Amino acid sequence: MPTAKNDCFMPRENISIIGFPMDLGSGRRGVDMGPSALRIANLERRLRNLGYKVEDLGDIKIKIMEKQRVGDPKLRYLNEVLKTSLTLARTVEKVLDKGNFPLCIGGDHSMAIGTIAGIAAHCKKNKKSLGVIWIDAHADMNTHETTPSGNIHGMPLAASMGLGHPSLVNFYGIKPKLKPEHCALIGIRSVDIEERKNIRKLNPAVYTMSDVDKLGIHRVISRVLKQFRQQVDHIHVSFDVDSVDPSIAPGVGTPVKGGLNYREAHLLMETIAECGCMSSLEVAEVNPILDVHNTSAVFAAELIASSMGQRIL
Ligand SMILES: NC(=[NH2+])NCCC[C@H](N)C(=O)O
Numbered sequence: 001m002p003t004a005k006n007d008c009f010m011p012r013e014n015i016s017i018i019g020f021p022m023d024l025g026s027g028r029r030g031v032d033m034g035p036s037a038l039r040i041a042n043l044e045r046r047l048r049n050l051g052y053k054v055e056d057l058g059d060i061k062i063k064i065m066e067k068q069r070v071g072d073p074k075l076r077y078l079n080e081v082l083k084t085s086l087t088l089a090r091t092v093e094k095v096l097d098k099g100n101f102p103l104c105i106g107g108d109h110s111m112a113i114g115t116i117a118g119i120a121a122h123c124k125k126n127k128k129s130l131g132v133i134w135i136d137a138h139a140d141m142n143t144h145e146t147t148p149s150g151n152i153h154g155m156p157l158a159a160s161m162g163l164g165h166p167s168l169v170n171f172y173g174i175k176p177k178l179k180p181e182h183c184a185l186i187g188i189r190s191v192d193i194e195e196r197k198n199i200r201k202l203n204p205a206v207y208t209m210s211d212v213d214k215l216g217i218h219r220v221i222s223r224v225l226k227q228f229r230q231q232v233d234h235i236h237v238s239f240d241v242d243s244v245d246p247s248i249a250p251g252v253g254t255p256v257k258g259g260l261n262y263r264e265a266h267l268l269m270e271t272i273a274e275c276g277c278m279s280s281l282e283v284a285e286v287n288p289i290l291d292v293h294n295t296s297a298v299f300a301a302e303l304i305a306s307s308m309g310q311r312i313l
Pocket residue numbers: 108109110138140142147148149150151153154155190191192240242254285
């Protein structure tokens with residue numbers, strides 16, 4: 001095992017799967033079916049085959065979109081996002097408190113508001129520092145003031161670092177939940193003009209696709225892991241499936257050309273597994289309506305397995 005700051009880096013035996021069938025945070029329907037698609041892709045069996053004990057806690061209850069009001073156009077479905085994020089945060093916190101590994105499957109990326117809140121609460125109680133590796137085509141660092149869409153899935157990372165609408169920033173009573181120096185973004189290739197200013201203001205480490213092209217994905221993730229292993233106690237990986245190129249993962253709500261290729265994505269996750277230092281994982285934005293025979297969900301399930309120790313040999 002690699003040396004670690006404390007024992008939270010030891011691999012956890014028990015995985016708790018939490019489904020978050022939410023699409024109110026995104027502009028397009030369908031990601032609410034992501035958790036089902038991942039389960040159909042045999043997620044649980046893949047993890048059991050790796051030797052883990054797995055419990056599936058089922059889905060967080062979410063009221064269907066057709067019955068909701070959009071509300072503020074700059075913070076679409078805010079109330080529903082807050083309400084459901086609260087249940088998610090409590091569930092994640094409980095799972096961590098009992099020593100299990102939370103695997104949250106979405107759902108749109110607004111789920112990170114709840115996931116990171118629950119993790120931050122657990123870390124605060126146990127005097128652990130939190131690091132987040134955000135793998136995404138997008139930075140998700142908009143606020144209600146900079147968003148071009150009003151979709152909350154474009155805001156969770158900024159909000160977690162203390163920038164954005166007070167209801168998101170103060171959510172779950174911890175503010176900020178994450179320090180920018182303990183945050184790294186990887187795979188970025190679509191940032192809104194105003195969103196750039198937020199990135200500059202907070203200044204987390206950002207590895208764009210150009211950086212991945214130049215350095216190689218292995219060097220990028222190794223650099224981040226090396227730094228985080230020395231500086232934080234809990235590493236959370238937030239994986240947006242649209243980080244991968246749409247040619248291999250077409251089933252996502254907001255596809256952007258020029259993403260990680262098949263092997264880059266696996267190598268990224270395999271390197272995270274080798275480090276043995278991931279303490280929680282969430283996978284967001286699988287959209288079965290836009291998918292082709294569930295290939296994106298199967299790919300996402302494969303990537304989850306790679307991040308949990310699946311090896312070629
Ligand atoms: N989690 C995601 N897929 N986010 C996409 C965000 C797209 C765009 N930046 C927006 O704010 O609307």
